[in-house]
Amino acid sequence: MQDKDLHHKTLNKALKPISAMRPATLDKLEKAVLLLFSNHDPTEVSMIKIARTANMSLKTLYNYFGDKQTIIYTILNRVLGRLAVRMIDHLQGIDSVRDRLRKTLWVFFDFIDKSPDAMMVLSTAVPASRYREIAIYDNKELVDSFMQVLGDGQQQGILNDTVPLFVLFDVFIAFISRLGLMHIIRKNPDSLNENFDGLFTILWRAISNPEID
Template sequence: MTETRPTPRGTSASRHAGSRGACERIEAAALALFAERPAEQVRLNEIAAAAGASLATIYRHYDDKQALLEVCLLRWADTLANRMLEHLQAVHTYRERLHKTFWVVLDFFETYPEVAAMLLSSVYPQAMRRHTTDTQKHLTRLLTGVLADGQAAGLLNQRVSESVLLDYFYGVLARLVQMQPLRHGEPRLTDQHEELFDMLWRALAEPDRGV
């Protein structure tokens, strides 16, 4: 009868922790390089060297460079979505909910400018639409509901759908965030958020109700 050697206690957890640590280093290195230049100009062996990992380790966790880019994007998008949901819990009026969301996004990208740089240099709209997490879907439903309720209350433009209003809202935010690294982060968007949001609110509001 063949003897089965017992697995040492904690071995599986240690391997899991080691894999998680390797992924964190790889994704941090990838983020830094994707922020510097377009993804197609970044080689996987550069990422491996920056992360102190082997190519074999990268391929063990990611199918290819595009998969690694999308994982980086999804992790940061999920972090942002969670932060937005957390801040929205204590806000009740339509205007203030949108204003709080607007500020949280600006603050997030000022805190993590490398993520904004990655979005500008390496992420294309089709890549952002391919995958979404449950948290991101929940946030989209919540904000779409806020916009629909604002329309029903006569505060927001009723001539377009709530989905178009959401696209408009995110479109303005995306442009501000993506252009900020090119302006070297000055002046800070969070320092101007009151005026910037007021301009956006006027664009979304039902005529004669936005002032």
């Protein structure tokens, strides 16, 4: 009840910009959010529990975020933002469509292996219909970089060009998401990249031009 009452009192107040929060405090919040939402149903996690786990005041959380969904989206955007920077960096200087796709998949798998909690939160705490609440999903530089790889593949006749470009993108992301989530749920002791060549072969056969294969 206290959680809900404070929420109503602060709804109409202007939120402080996240840039005003100390990096160390934001780091603690990130760890708390990933820990809580990867191990509990989102309905079981209250603002009070987040505040206690992050060793922050409840008032501070409301002042910066307003509600727990905004906290989730903000933290995931922070985590995925680091992935985006790494992804864009790794795509530089690689000419071959196949090699660029290999590198993209490797970076995604490495992220999942090193950040399983973030993958769980993204998969279980955010409805698909709300993905666009995470700002990184509209990161033009990242999306354009990846879509260019797929577009180049279609134009060169390397990738399947009988379906729209966005279908190849959806297949690629669905492949990564499902494999990553089940890898974590099954508690597979091996890293995803230990089986990289075999997994990439499956993905490549799914999106490459069948006439070439």
